Structures are given as C-alpha cells and as structure tokens.
Amino acid sequence: MVILHVILLLGTIMLAARWGGIGVGFAGGVGLAIAVFIFGVPAGAPPVDVMLIILSTIIALSVMQQAGGMDYLVILTEKLLRNHPGYLNILAPSVTFILTVLSGTGYTAMSVMNVIQEVAKDNGIRPSQPLSSAVVASQLGITASPISAATAIMYGTVEVMGISFGDAMLVVLPTALFAMLVAAFIASRQGVRLADDPICQKIMQENKTALNKHTKRSIPRGAKSSVVIFLLGVMFVVSMLLFKSLIGHAINSRDLIIITMFIVSTIIIFTCKLDMKEIKNSPIFKSGAESLVVVLGIVWLSSTLIGAHIEEIKMGASEILRTYPVLLAAVFFCTSAMLFSQGATSALLMPIAASIGISADAILASFVAVSALYITNIYPTTAFAIATDDTGSFLSKRWNGSRIVNHPFFLPGCLSIICSVPFGFLLAKLVL
Numbered sequence: 001m002v003i004l005h006v007i008l009l010l011g012t013i014m015l016a017a018r019w020g021g022i023g024v025g026f027a028g029g030v031g032l033a034i035a036v037f038i039f040g041v042p043a044g045a046p047p048v049d050v051m052l053i054i055l056s057t058i059i060a061l062s063v064m065q066q067a068g069g070m071d072y073l074v075i076l077t078e079k080l081l082r083n084h085p086g087y088l089n090i091l092a093p094s095v096t097f098i099l100t101v102l103s104g105t106g107y108t109a110m111s112v113m114n115v116i117q118e119v120a121k122d123n124g125i126r127p128s129q130p131l132s133s134a135v136v137a138s139q140l141g142i143t144a145s146p147i148s149a150a151t152a153i154m155y156g157t158v159e160v161m162g163i164s165f166g167d168a169m170l171v172v173l174p175t176a177l178f179a180m181l182v183a184a185f186i187a188s189r190q191g192v193r194l195a196d197d198p199i200c201q202k203i204m205q206e207n208k209t210a211l212n213k214h215t216k217r218s219i220p221r222g223a224k225s226s227v228v229i230f231l232l233g234v235m236f237v238v239s240m241l242l243f244k245s246l247i248g249h250a251i252n253s254r255d256l257i258i259i260t261m262f263i264v265s266t267i268i269i270f271t272c273k274l275d276m277k278e279i280k281n282s283p284i285f286k287s288g289a290e291s292l293v294v295v296l297g298i299v300w301l302s303s304t305l306i307g308a309h310i311e312e313i314k315m316g317a318s319e320i321l322r323t324y325p326v327l328l329a330a331v332f333f334c335t336s337a338m339l340f341s342q343g344a345t346s347a348l349l350m351p352i353a354a355s356i357g358i359s360a361d362a363i364l365a366s367f368v369a370v371s372a373l374y375i376t377n378i379y380p381t382t383a384f385a386i387a388t389d390d391t392g393s394f395l396s397k398r399w400n401g402s403r404i405v406n407h408p409f410f411l412p413g414c415l416s417i418i419c420s421v422p423f424g425f426l427l428a429k430l431v432l
Contacts (some may be wrong), residue, residue, distance in 0.1 A: 002309060002312075004039065005305045008031055008034060008035060008039070008305065009031070009301070009302065009338065011031070012030070012031030012301060013298075013338055015031075016028065016298060020378045021290060021378075021380060021383065024294045024297065024298050025290075025293035025296055025297030025298060026297060027297065027298065028299070028301040029296075029297045029301075031301040032297070032300055032301040032304060035304055035305060036304070041304055041305065041308045042304075044300065044303040044306075044308075045303065045307075046299075047295055047299045047300065047341075047344045047348075049152075049343075049347060050153070050341065050343035050346075050347050051292055051295055051296065052254065053147075053148070053254060053257050054105065054288065054292060054295065055292060056262060057103065057148075057257070058105065058284060058288030058291075059261060059262070059265050059279075060230060060261040060262075060265045060268075061103055061107075061108065061230075061288075062282040062288070063226070063264075063274065063279055064226045064227065064229075064230045064268060065283065065285075066274050066279050066282050067225070067226035067272040068220025068221070068226065069223050069224075069268075070108070070111050070284070071219070072219050072224060072226075072227055073099065073111065073112075074112055077112045078112075081095070081116065081119045082119055085123040086123075088123065088130050089125070089129055089130050089184055089187065089188035090181075090184050090188075092112075092116045092133060092134045093130070093133040093134050093137030093180055093183060093187075094137070094180070094184075096108075096109035096112065096135070096137045096138040096141065097138065097140065097141040097144075098141070099141070100138045100139075100140075100141030100142060100144075100148075101145045101146075101173075102145070102231065103145070103147075104145045104147035104148040105142075105291075106135075106138035106141065108284075109138035112134075113131065113134070113385055113388045116130050116388075117389055117390075121194070124195055126190075126191045126192065126197065126393045127194075127388075127389045128190070128191060128408045129187050129190060131385040131388065131389060131408075132190070132385065132408035132409045132412055133183050133187035133188070134385070135374065135382050135385050136180075136183040136187070136374055136412050136413045136416060137180045137183060138381055139342070139373050139374060139381070139413070140176045140179050140180050140183065140368065140371050141180070142342045142343075142370075142371060143367050143368045143370060143371055144172055144175075144176035146165075146237055146238045147234055147237050147257050147261075148342070149342070149343030150343045150345070150346040150370055151172070152254050153254075153343065154168070154172075154346050154350055154363065156252060156253060156254070156350075157350040157354050157363065158364060160354075161354070161359075163360045163364070164244075164245070165241040165244065167431055167432060170427075170431045171364040171365065171367075171427050171431050172364055172367050172424075174423075174427055175364075175365065175367070175421075175423055175424035175427060176371075176420070178419070179368050179416040179419070179420035180416070182415060182419045183413060183415070184412075186411055186415050186416070187408065187411075190408050190411065191393065191399065191408070194391060197392075197396065200391050200392045200393055200396075202392075203390075203391060203395065204391055221272075222271070222273070226268045226271075226272055229264060230268070233261065233264035236260055237256055237257055287380065294340060294341070294380075295340075295341050295343070295344055298338075298340055299339050299344035299348075303344070303348050306348065310352065314352065314355065314356055317331070317356065318356035321353075321356065321358055322356070322357055322358065325358060325359065325362035325366075325425075326362075326421065326422075326425065328358055328363070328366040328369075329365070329366035329369040329421040332367070332369035332370045333372045333417060334372070335348065335349055336369070336372045336373060337372040337375040341373075342370045342373070345370045350363070360432065361425070361432050362425070364428050364432075365421060365425040365428045366421060366424065367424070368417060368421065368424060369417050371413075372413065372414075372417065374413035375405065375410065375414075376401075376404060376405070377401045377407040377409060382407075382409055394407070394408065
C-alpha cells in the first residue's frame, strides 16, 4: 500500500506540473479523491493555519496595491536598478528578497519582474540570469520573513524549546541572506550575454523586440502612506514577538499576524479613501486566491498520504535524524519540492521534527531548506518570470526545462541550500 501511495503522490505531482498554475491545486484535489474514495485513506487535516496567514497577508497587500503602494515600490525599484545596471545580478535578487521578507509572500516579486527584464535587456544582460536569481531569492525570503506562515509555524515549534524570537531570527535571517547571495552568484554565471546567444538574437529579430524606452511613472496619491502603514504593521508584529516576555502577552504568532493584517488593511482603506468593492480586483488578490487553491489541493493530498504513514516515518527516521541532524534539511528540501509551499512544509514537518527529539538548532539551521519550490519551473513566480522574458533567454536547449530540471532556477536554488545549511548550523551554535 505504501508503494501505491507513493505512486499516487508522484503521479499527482507530474499531473500538477503538466497543468500548472491553479491546476496544481485541482490536480491535488483529484489525487485526494483517489486517496480517500478508492484507497480508503482517512483525509488528513487541511492546512488551515497556513491558508489563514496567507489570506490575511494577501488581503493587506491587495489593499496596499489598490492604494498604489506596490506601484510606488516598483518606481523605487526601477530607479535603483536603472541607476546601477552593472549590479543588476545582485540588486535584482536583493530587491525581491527584501520585498518578500517585508510582505511575507513571494508573490510581491512578480511586481518587479518586468522592470528586471527591461533593465537586463536594455543593458545586454541575459534576462534569465537576474530573473532566475530574483525568483529563488523571493522563495528564500519566506524563511526570513517575520510575517510568513512558514516562519510563524517554525517559531511556534522552537518557542516551546525555550528559543526566543530574536535568537531564532538571528539564525534564519542571515542564513537566508547567505543563500540568496550564493544563488545570485550562481545565476550570474549561467549562460552568455544576449549579444552572444544566437537563439536570443534570432527570437529578438523575429519578434522585433526593441529596447524599452524609459517612461516616467506617476506616484498615485496615498501610495506612500499605504506603504508606511503596512511596514508599521510588520514592525508591530516583530516588536510583539521580540518583546513577548517583556510585554507579557500570550498571543501566538499566527493570530498576531492575522489580526494585525486586518487592522492594517482597515487603516489603509480609510486613510487612503479606497473603495472596498475594488480590492478583490487587484492582481495580488487574484494571485493570492490562486495560491490558496494550490495549497489546499496539493498540500492536503500530501499531508493526507504522509499522515497515513506518520508512525512508520517516525520509527524509521528518528534515530537517523538525531544522529545526523543535517539530514533534516534534506527532508525539508524534498518535501517542499512536492508540496509547493514553505508554510505547508513547515506545518507538516515541524511538529514531527519536535516529536522525535530534533534539537532547536538543527531545526533553525535547516529551515532555509523548506524553500525548494524551484525544482520544477511550474510554480507561479517561476512561470511568471519565464513569461515576462521576450528575448528567448529561457529557451535554449540547456535551459528550456524540457527535462524537468534543466532550467535556470535549479542550480542557483539547490546550491544556495547546499551552501547555506552548514552556515546555518555554524550560526546556530554561535547564537544558541
């Protein structure tokens, strides 16, 4: 039966890769129906905590976008990148990393993908280089964000082990930052410049791809205010967690994030005089709704099948992981690649890791590995980056993804984890 369950899970993932986007969630729903109705597997608990945090954050970001806040951030990003095009391969991932850390979702990276592509093309840089590192950086940034679902679940696990929020962030934030720098370096070495790539030159000539003329964008009224209000909300969450013992509150990180995001949304709406009916039409709201479907479908299936064999997993893995804690990173890595969600991976595995006696330093050091959403190129941010490029830099035989993993996101992502996990263990020893 275990073999059948594995075949079902892998088959569903292959179907999800074929359908892509919101279809990933539908594929998960089909697999879940087969598991429950045909194989008789008891349905596991749906990833409610993850979905609630994602939903509340998406709502706040959608409100900020409706107020023009995302446009304002794009303008700042464009000014930074255009003024320093020679550093694009490090600035692009740095920008998406920071946006993700502050917003708690990698979907904010989509707002600057077109700018990154334009600056790269205008300066003869292969767009796949900064775009691929920017995508990987946005996924790594989830593990360093104080308001992401993954971090909230991780901190809830290590908090009971006596680890403060400050100590946890002193490990996971530098580890994720180090991983981002590794990914940026690797991505910048993949492929040749546009002028030296015959495939890119041919596609650009056929499509009559022209250099982009820089047009001045106007900053919407209330845009700056919406960004300031949102950032104050993030700072409030961080402060409440950082000084939890001093303040003396008992609010868990999940509830703190959800409540704060709703208050932030409300303040922005009335401060910037927004029409509440229009918020649902924002691009971030629509992308967020898609991500919820993806999480609900594929994650619920995975947690159901894995949950059916949880005792076997504990018995087989507990001794090995206690002896070789670095292998926990490999477990995080492989699971997140199947679940397409850092938050869902954390929700599924963090309690298991704690229950079999894995130490807090191993959990913190390995946490960065839950960001392996780049193994295939079907995740929304990776697919969007590919769709953004009109030069064909993703289409060469070496990088076109025809063999699943031969795409520009794979090596930067994998090597960033391989290099950063040992760094995380070293850091955890020093901090804890």
